[in-house]
Amino acid sequence: MWGQCGGYSYPGPFNCEPGGHCQSLGPYYSQCQPDDPSTMTYPDPTTITICA
Secondary structure (H helix, E strand, O other): OOOEEEOOOOOOOOOOOOOEEEEEOOOOOEEEEEOOHHHOOOOOOOOOOOOO
16 A cells, blocks of 8 residues: 555556555656545655765
8 A cells, every 4th residue: 555556657557455546646646545544554664864
C-alpha cells in the first residue's frame, strides 16, 4: 500500500494491493491508499544520514 500507481509519464504498474485504490494527488502523482480510512496505517519512517 502507499506505492505510486499513476501520474504523468509514470510507466506503471497502475494497480494497488487488494483493499486499496489509486487516488490522484495531482497530474504528476497518484498513490495507492486504503479503501477504508479507519484501517489506515503509515509506513515506517526512513532514516536519512547526511554526511558532510
